[in-house]
Amino acid sequence: MDASNPFDTSRTSSMKSLAPVLLCATALAISSAQAATPVVPTPLHTFTTQREDVTHLVFSPDGKTLASGGENCRLQFWDLKTGKQKRGLSRQIDSLYNIHYSPDGKLIATGTSQFVGVQLWDAQTGQLLRTLKEPYPASKGQHVFSFEFAPDGRSLFACSYPTVIQQWDIKSGKMLRAFKGVGKQYDFAISPNGKTLVSASPLHTGDDNHIDKTIGHVWDIKSGKVVRSVPGIGWPITFSPNGSQLFTRLVDNGNDSKWGQWSLPSGKLVRRSPQRLTANGGATPLAISPNGRLMATGHQNKTVLIADARTHKLLQLLPAGNAMILAVAFSPDGSILATSDWNSRIRLWRVKS
Template identity: 30%
Template sequence: PDGKTLATGSNDKTVRLWDAMTGQRKKTLRRPTDGFRAVVYSPDGKTLATGNWDGTARLWSAYSGRHKAALRGHTAVVHSVVYSPDGKMIATASADDTVRLWNAKTGKHIATFSGHTRSISAIAYSPDGGTIASGGFTAGRGTSQLWDARTGAHKTTLSEHVRDVFAVAYSPDGKIIATGGRDGKLRLSNAQTWEHVTTLTGHTSFIYAVAFSPIARTLATASRDKTARLWDAQSGKHITTLTGHTSSVLSIAYAPDGTTLATASVDATVRLWDPQTGKHIATFPKFQGLVLSIAYSPDAETLATGISSANNHAVWLWDVSTGKHIATFSGHASVIRSIAYSHDGTKIATGSEDKTVRLWDAKTGTHLATFSGHTEGVTSVAFSPDRNMLASSSDDGTILLWKIR
């Protein structure tokens, strides 16, 4: 942390410490039989934590190189290790499809995020920030898993879908969880009792996205059947179907003031709709590439779109009132699958097939940080309501939590 020493981990089964100014090697740490995969300093600079190919995480004295402890529990390579900002906890992510939390002082295992047996396609924070809901596939069925956002403890599994769950969303009051997926059905569950409330049918193919209106008891779904549908969240009644896209509708978002609804499609267009009437308002100019994700700014004035073509993967910002292109954020090396604004509108997070999450300044487009740790593409990103944490899900079957302030 003082910038004087650089640590590197290698498959040659060593961690080497180097003088950051001169490049001179200071010390070599040896231990795991299969080599190191990740290395990180504790916030106070006194300890090095490593993720290893033998499935362990290990703690070392940063000064003497002495091996202090082995954190055992993962059953496959540990790809990523991170300290909490206060240095009291360590989180490890492994190819065994789990994330584990540890006491950094004692090495004691605290909690494990596990449950999905295949890729996790979507995540959402509850409005109070206490729970993370994830959608994916477990034990032959599509499931939504609920987790304690602070401890990682698994709360329950909502295993109502026959096939993969691609979309999950909380109602603004936190009382309802909506899930949609490969079976084309939208299922509503009570977020407190976890009981199934109702199932909404009508789509003829996969449901890729779901969003609740911020001002009314309605919700919207986006589907592979080239349509979006509006529903009454209380009665489950189908209100209207939005038609016009010529290919799968992959993403859907309400403006924060609830006055417009945006949809993004494989047909390379973004369309704006009046959610009260279902009337088509405008179509943004056709993009040279796929539009896989969209998000409104909290003030409803800007729409962020993730656009991917053979040679370019970027976030484009648009003025909602004029349809004018405002800015482009570039940096990802592959398809951008998810976009989210922070609740104060100052930051944008993006998740990509390049296995990274990027954080951007929403006003200037400045790249603020890149979070690496997933071993497969990132499918979804979500800010915690308190703006301190960012959650990401991945095709590697894990959810990672990132401290952003």
């Protein structure tokens, strides 16, 4: 452009020639941004519950039903196709500590304030089949907060006492083995191949009850013995789908913490999340997608954080309506993410393939 000639149109012509390039660059940027956001930011369904604290979200193995509940709210079942509430169990559960479906989807296991031990229900009829517990006084009348089915569905592991994890036979209802001798155990998880159990224990280094350190114990399920102890493993505990990685909350000073990713064969901490996460009553919710690529968790800014499970790189923040996130869960096929928040809402989000 000639500076002495204000009517020189050569610059305008050159900008016109660049227009297709700029449009392509813009389209590429939008496409890249969309690819980097793996979850559609508009919910598929929003369910409103009777109480605020839905702390448990569990999909049925066929992906057709979502179970929700919490310590101060009723157990409910939702039809994911219609978005409506469906028939539940034969007895109303008003206070839920934990819930799991058996791998084949035929049984529902619950831990509640209304029963001692773990209750097994027929998932189709809702009828109570049996309760897994030791007779009183051995059971001490205590409730069960943490339990999990073995991958083969033949047994169930339950933390019936602060210091003991028990393995129960589903068919006979008899206890098979007790994992104890390491002090209090607050949480545990079973590896996908069913050979390893990892539990987490608190370490109190001060005079008060504040937990400032944790330690994990890796058990061989067949022998019932500890094969390795790993300082720093906290709770909740989540295995990667292939069982080679372990995700746990890292206890830190104050109310904030980070997620740690552990290599199970070596017991080494290989990565920690760059974002600080605020714990919800001592446990930040976390879910790993079935393909092992995504991790979803509640974030301190009251959003749902979606990150790359392998690198912990932040991919997306889902709005939560200025409410703390209490639970997250992926559907069995990984196509849906369910979240619950403190505003009595359960939301279903579509995960891009």
